[in-house]
Amino acid sequence: MTAMTEIKVGESLEQMQMPPVTRLDLIKYAGASGDFNPIHTIDEEATNAGLPGIIAHGMWTMGNLAKLFTPYVEDGFIEDYAIRFRNMVFIDDVLTLQAVLYKEEENKREFKVAVVNQKGQEVVNGTVVFRMYEVGMAG
Amino acid sequence: MFKELIGKRSAPSKNVIERGAVKKFAEAINDPAPIYIDEKAGKASRYGRNIAPPTFPITLEYGAIEELVLPTKGLIHGEQKFHYKRPLFVGEEVYGVTEIKNYYERTGSFGKMGFLVIERQGTDAQGELIFTEEQIIIINEAARKGMPV
Numbered sequence: 499m500t501a502m503t504e505i506k507v508g509e510s511l512e513q514m515q516m517p518p519v520t521r522l523d524l525i526k527y528a529g530a531s532g533d534f535n536p537i538h539t540i541d542e543e544a545t546n547a548g549l550p551g552i553i554a555h556g557m558w559t560m561g562n563l564a565k566l567f568t569p570y571v572e573d574g575f576i577e578d579y580a581i582r583f584r585n586m587v588f589i590d591d592v593l594t595l596q597a598v599l600y601k602e603e604e605n606k607r608e609f610k611v612a613v614v615n616q617k618g619q620e621v622v623n624g625t626v627v628f629r630m631y632e633v634g635m636a637g
Numbered sequence: 638m639f640k641e642l643i644g645k646r647s648a649p650s651k652n653v654i655e656r657g658a659v660k661k662f663a664e665a666i667n668d669p670a671p672i673y674i675d676e677k678a679g680k681a682s683r684y685g686r687n688i689a690p691p692t693f694p695i696t697l698e699y700g701a702i703e704e705l706v707l708p709t710k711g712l713i714h715g716e717q718k719f720h721y722k723r724p725l726f727v728g729e730e731v732y733g734v735t736e737i738k739n740y741y742e743r744t745g746s747f748g749k750m751g752f753l754v755i756e757r758q759g760t761d762a763q764g765e766l767i768f769t770e771e772q773i774i775i776i777n778e779a780a781r782k783g784m785p786v
Contacts (some may be wrong), residue, residue, distance in 0.1 A: 516667065530658075530665035531696050547710060556714045561666030561692040568670045568690075568746075571724075572683055576691045580718040630685070 502573040502607065502630065511566045511597040511609070518590045519554055527558040554587035559622050563613050565596045567607035567628060574630040577606070585615070592616040597626065605630040639705075639753055645674045646658060647700030651758075658696065659727050679727065687727035691719055692739045694770055699733035699757045705749075707753075708776065710714040715752070716773040722766055724762040731767060738771070753778040 505511070524538045536543035543550040560581045567576055569625055587593065594614045601608035607630065612623040656676075663673040671678030672688055679687030725731070739754035757770040 523667075526661075527665040530661040533695075557692060557695050557717065558666065560717060561662075561690060562668070564691045565670075566669035568668055568672070571672045571688070573672075575724045576719070576721060578718070578720050579691055582715055582716050609731065626645070 499569050502570045502628065505599050505607070507599050507602055511599075513597075514566060514595045516562065516593045516595070518592050519553065519587060521589055524552065524554055527555055527561075527603055528589065531555065531557060533557065548620050549586070551588050551637055554591075556581075556583040556603065559583075559593070559613050561609065561612055562593070563595050563597075564626075566611070567568065567596050567626060570628065574605070574607075574628050576626055577629040578627035581611075581622050583622055585619050585621040587613075589614065589620075593621065605632070639737070639751060642702065642704055643739045643740055645702045645704060645737045647702050647735045649734050649760075650698040650700040652697045652733055654689055654693075654725060654727050654729050654731060656687070656706075656727050659687065659693060662693055662696060663690055666692070673727075684724065684726065688724040689720070689727060693720065693725060694731075694733075694757070694759055694768055697731060697733050697759065699735035702735060702737060705737065707774070711777045712771065713775040713777075715775040716771075718771040719768060720770075722767045725759070725767055727752045730762045732761075734758045734760075747777065749777075 528534050528539055531595040537547050537549060538552055538555050541552060564579065596614060597609040597611045599607055600610050609626040609628065611626050612620045615621050646651045653689050656763055660674045663669045668690060672682055676687065684783045735755060735757045738756045740751065742749055753774040753776060755774065761767055
């Protein structure tokens with residue numbers, strides 16, 4: 499793993515491809531988050547809501563994406579995490595987590611982040627501002 | 638009407654960041670990292686304890702705004718933001734408050750849509766802000782009129 503301080507503007511954190519989305523993923527997330535909206539777990543309910551099938555909780559996808567930053571918890575913390583939910587995520591979708599550094603300012607590192615499906619569509623996108631605990635040479 | 642609810646705030650709701658809840662949540666988002674779930678790793682970290690994943694506050698209670706009644710169908714979670722002063726610690730007490738920040742309508746290709754902006758805040762036992770969270774909920778016109786969607 500590259501240290502956060504060595505990542506340059508325009509470079510990415512190592513992207514991560516997830517195994518295909520399963521119903522069990524969403525059942526587990528429903529239980530862990532307390533979001534039991536049945537369009538995420540029960541086919542009939544999703545169909546009744548006019549959906550082609552059950553869809554992932556947007557917050558499940560957003561939660562997964564944050565894991566790109568977990569290896570850096572000793573270097574700093576996520577100060578801002580802003581996401582727009584762009585497209586639905588279905589069972590068997592293969593998602594890739596991405597983060598690109600686009601701005602560096604004192605102790606802040608700003609990343610453009612996205613989750614992309616197997617068709618190349620961004621299902622969520624947004625920004626992460628990662629605040630570093632030490633300013634390095636600036637002191 | 639949602640517009641009249643702008644500025645309404647809930648009474649604070651007390652939460653405890655439970656170790657088991659954090660572990661289940663970390664596993665459910667495929668991020669069971671030691672900093673979230675392993676007590677020893679937490680102690681050895683710069684925080685001296687375990688922390689919660691950044692989206693964990695979605696599970697907490699923020700009190701209810703009685704006047705806010707949302708339709709059960711036709712809602713879309715449009716946007717979600719978290720802003721942190723510091724990470725959230727396992728074991729700490731968090732007081733959650735919710736506030737209706739804004740409501741506006743726009744007409745697009747799907748007809749008239751309502752945008753409800755809800756802010757939630759988490760403060761620690763000393764009253765210091767830990768995080769704010771903002772959700773934008775999109776409500777379509779059919780749902781707003783209570784029609785089947």
